[in-house]
Amino acid sequence: QVQLVQSGAEVKKPGASVKVSCQASGYTFASYDISWVRQAPGQGLEWMGWMNPNSGNTGYTQKFQGTVTMTSDTAKSTAYMELSSLRSEDTAVYYCARLDNWNGHYWGQGTLVTVSS
């Protein structure tokens, strides 16, 4: 069965960077894009962008261009999302997801990132 397992919670200071991992299993990792979604406390879901593990191609929403980097290690079947220049507004739960319009959508369990001085 498809599973996405994310790394644990992080606490960072403003201006720092954070890197969240997402290990996939149960399918051929390189065959599907991975998306990253964030949810600020008490707020809705926000799609940040996608990454193709096979080609390395990425696409980010305008809001996150310049601050987010999505990468992968196909040997480890793991995707990564790095967010830099953290601000308190970046405090949120970050989800990785395999969003495929034809084969269904699968979610990681989420990683809480807290930005606090």
Add this chain to the structure above:
Amino acid sequence: QAVVTQEPSLTVSPGGTVTLTCGSTTGAVTGGHYPSWFQQKPGQAPRTLIYGTSNKHSWTPARFSGSLLGGKAALTLSGAQPDDEAEYYCLLSYSGTRVFGTGTKVTVL
């Protein structure tokens, strides 16, 4: 960027039927937007109910169904149960980008 709109809140009686809708500021929602629906309960990750307008995962209860209705995507819950009380989000695809809806809080009362 498109804004995807949903009803802020809806209430349904146990055993009743409720329809949630998902609209786009760019115009009518079509199958080409591959509408998806997710259920989220407090403190939990989203759970996919519907993808590609009307396709269900193996875990999707039969009482949930997806469709297109009047230029919007729709999620219908027939025979609501107390466990269905949750936040529901839709997701639309637009030429390489995706946008989540604003969410609908469904109360079973």
